[in-house]
């Protein structure tokens with residue numbers, strides 16, 4: 001049986017990582033990546049996805065190889081996987097396509113130290129990005145990543161002064177008052193509930209239906225947790241979206257747990273927000289979900 005033959009469970013059709021990269025060729029080309037590769041007896045290169053350093057060098061190498069992006073991550077911070085971030089960007093491209101926009105402006109809520117979504121949006125699509133981040137080291141690394149790739153004219157990294165705020169600190173600031181509106185926002189929210197007895201202990205998947213993840217978990221508690229976990233974080237985005245209905249055309253967020261999709265859909269319904277849609281992102285063993293909504297009369301289809 002061909003693995004992943006069902007198109008429904010494949011990566012986005014335009015995702016270049018849908019075709020597995022040739023790691024042997026890439027190891028020959030990229031020295032730092034080569035150092036984390038293991039050589040099998042048959043001469044093929046294999047990767048230990050349970051090793052954080054391997055994941056770092058892999059993501060760095062793929063960003064360079066596929067997008068010409070030079071990226072570094074703050075020590076101990078979240079190492080993003082490229083296939084998933086691309087699937088999200090490509091879905092947003094699809095949602096925005098009917099608008100036939102000449103210039104796209106987006107907000108990246110919690111850009112992390114990598115600033116990966118904003119870098120991809122800017123480099124790949126020339127999107128103008130506002131990257132919001134609350135953690136000081138992440139802000140510094142994100143700004144360095146933007147500067148290293150000479151993308152300052154397309155990406156602004158805004159230091160979020162209040163972790164409870166999503167858009168309000170920025171939109172209420174003087175500099176934002178005169179600035180143009182945005183076409184979308186995206187978010188990979190802090191996933192775990194900091195109020196839980198053991199925030200990282202919960203099993204989020206049914207082991208009988210889905211095998212354990214291949215990748216080691218990366219990221220600091222500050223990046224990965226918040227009160228109420230991803231559901232409360234996305235509910236805050238929904239709440240603040242009602243304050244800024246005109247300022248952002250399409251609001252969206254990723255979700256790490258399938259069961260949280262209906263929770264957010266119910267929350268939107270209770271607020272009489274009916275222009276909504278959802279999708280799934282497939283990356284090998286890992287599936288993620290996303291929801292989008294708009295307060296404006298546009299067609300959201302996925």
Ligand SMILES: C[S@@+](CC[C@H](N)C(=O)[O-])C[C@H]1O[C@@H](n2cnc3c(N)ncnc32)[C@H](O)[C@@H]1O
Pocket residue numbers: 078079080109110111112113114115116117132133134135138160162163164165166188189190191222223224
């Ligand atoms: C799960 S990480 C996602 C990082 C990156 N976007 C990615 O996908 O790899 C969430 C990020 O949101 C930041 N964050 C948490 N609350 C925030 C807030 N209210 N405003 C802006 N950033 C926030 C955290 O510091 C962290 O860097």
